[in-house]
Amino acid sequence: MKLPRLFTKRRHWSIPYAIFLFIFVALPLLLIVVYAFQDSEGNFTFSNFTRFITNQESANTFVYSIGIAIITTLLCILFGYPAAYILSRKDLCRSSVMVLLFILPMWINILVRTLATVALFDFLHLPLGEGALIFGMVYNFLPFMIYPIYNTLQKMDYNYIEAAQDLGASPIKVFSKVVFPLSIPGITSGIMMVFMPTISTFAISELLTMNNIKLFGTVVQENINNGMWNYGAALSLIMLLIILATELFNDGEDRVSNEGGII
Amino acid sequence: MKKFFAQAYIWLLLAILYAPILIIVIFSFTEAKVLGNWTGFSTKLYTSLFSGSVQHSLIDAIQNTLIIALIAAAVSTILGSIAAIGIYSLKGRKKMAINTLNNIPMLNPDIITGISLFLLFVSFGVTQGYATVILAHITFCTPYVVLSVMPRLQQMNPNLYEAALDLGATPGQALRKVLIPEIKPGMISGFILAFTLSIDDFAVTIFNIGTSGLETLSTYIYADARKGGLTPELRPLSTIIFVTVLILLIIINVRSQRAAKKKEVL
Structure with a gap:
């Protein structure tokens, strides 16, 4: 009866990591909540949140950031969907190297990519500002939209399309009634992967607009850097809630499997 | 015709996607201080990057980035592999709980991970520096190692390990000769992934690097770009x-x- 004892032992191998996860994942998140409801003396308060609502500037930045994030996400769908569709069709695009070329920029440092965008705008003598911000965001996050959509389209059973065609559907009908509905899981996970980083980004906006336009992420970072930990934590908590709300669209599993799928 | 338009669209998108990177690559072969000025082909920037005539702080930043990435990736690979073996043998609610916690650093935006760890360190009075950056990197790298080792365990024939024990191997030998060779490809992929994630990170690092002047490549580029004059x-x-x-x-x-x-x- 050696085996059961051994399996008990192996199960125990998860203990160090469980402790690690508690200290470095669970506890820090709890601290955000604790700090958010405290004033600088450590007394319980709601003032951080009332300050956010009454403070015109942070409320405006918040709304503006959500607007930018929505525009970025929509543009990524608009440009990314056709690309993902073409890449997934063997008759239109044979080589798998193309997919790799689209994924590659995901693995280059986001600051290097942003600097490259700034370089492009300088090179073309275009002004930095809102246009550069949106271009930079779409440029940075487009691969994160293409990849999940490509993944779902590629896994789609081709028999459905053939069946629709055999039953007399026009190409437009085939797309709108079969292909598009089946690719919606890919779009939702793409939305997650684009919307979330755009709403939380901070350094990119600074570099792309010469610090003229502030996004919500920048405000959060500035507060933390300036020692306003409680207000910063409250803003982080608001950001976290927005993200949780978007995450309800998605079960979360998709995103993880999509990110891991590259390997 | 349809194929032509499809190909044209893909190539156009790729051209736009790569134009900024291409500009950087092209202008790395000229000496001009300002990007966009072409003063003839030269590899001077490459030689000055390696000969150390460039500011010392850039070399330091590169060194720090590599050291942090190597340590973080090595520790995450060991911690994550052991954890994966443990989680694989877990069942029920405990397994679900640990998997959920494991997913959090992957789902959370970097800024939240960074700020939450920052609050952890300041709350316990830990001075920020090398150690806190490495700990932060291990935190967001290990989940990916667990995810890349887990499929190898699931594919493995569970009888192999038992057979080794039945044939008289000690648990240590069975681990070394059977289990580790089976999960090794997952560990290597996990290590490479952790290494690239660590090198790439900016948002988590900036909150945990402290004010002692320690810089990684990302924070160096950020500080440099903020000053306006890019090295x-x-x-x-x-x-x-x-x-x-x-x-x-x-x-x-x-x-x-x-x-x-x-x-x-x-």
């Missing part, structure tokens, strides 16, 4: 990073394709 040597450096990432990705893809083929044969 010209960043161009050859970005080019090298780009080529390295390209080669690493190709290696990973070839490996996984080969593994997939092997599975088909079996």
Whole structure:
């Protein structure tokens, strides 16, 4: 009866990591909540949140950031969907190297990519500002939209399309009634992967607009850097809630499997 | 005709996607201080990057980035592999709880991970520096190692390990000769992934690096860009990073394709 004892032992191998996860994942998140409801003396308060609502500037930045994030996400769908569709069709695009070329920029440092965008705008003598911000965001996050959509389209059973065609559907009908509905899981996970980083980004906006336009992420970072930990934590908590709300669209599993799928 | 338009669209999108990177690569081969000025072909920026005539702080930043990435990736690989073996043998609610916690750093935006760890360190009075950056990197790298080792465990024939024990191997031997060889490809992929994630990170690092003047490449670029005048040597450096990432990705893809083929044969 050696085996059961051994399996008990192996199960125990998860203990160090469980402790690690508690200290470095669970506890820090709890601290955000604790700090958010405290004033600088450590007394319980709601003032951080009332300050956010009454403070015109942070409320405006918040709304503006959500607007930018929505525009970025929509543009990524608009440009990314056709690309993902073409890449997934063997008759239109044979080589798998193309997919790799689209994924590659995901693995280059986001600051290097942003600097490259700034370089492009300088090179073309275009002004930095809102246009550069949106271009930079779409440029940075487009691969994160293409990849999940490509993944779902590629896994789609081709028999459905053939069946629709055999039953007399026009190409437009085939797309709108079969292909598009089946690719919606890919779009939702793409939305997650684009919307979330755009709403939380901070350094990119600074570099792309010469610090003229502030996004919500920048405000959060500035507060933390300036020692306003409680207000910063409250803003982080608001950001976290927005993200949780978007995450309800998605079960979360998709995103993880999509990110891991590259390997 | 349809194919022509499809191809044209793909190439146009790729051209736009790569135009900024290409500009950096092209202008890494000229001496001009300002990006966009072409003063003739020269590899001077490359030689000055390696000869150390560039500011010392950039070399330091590169060194710090590599040291942090190596330590973080090594520790995450060990911690994550042991954890994966443990989680694999877990059942029920405990398994679900640990998997959920494991997913959090992957789902959370970097800024939240960074700020939450920052609050942890300041709450317990830990001075920020090398150690806190490494701990923070281990935190967001290990989940990916667990995720890349787990499939190998699931594919493994569980009887192999038991057979080794039945044939008289000690648990240590069974681990070394059976279990580790089986999960090794997952560990290597996990290590490479952790290494690239660590090198790439900016948002978590900036909150946990402290104010002692320690810089990684990301924070150096950020500080440099904020000042407005970009160090010209960043161009050859970005080019090298780009080529390295390209080669690493190709290696990973070839490996996984080969593994997939092997599975088909079996």
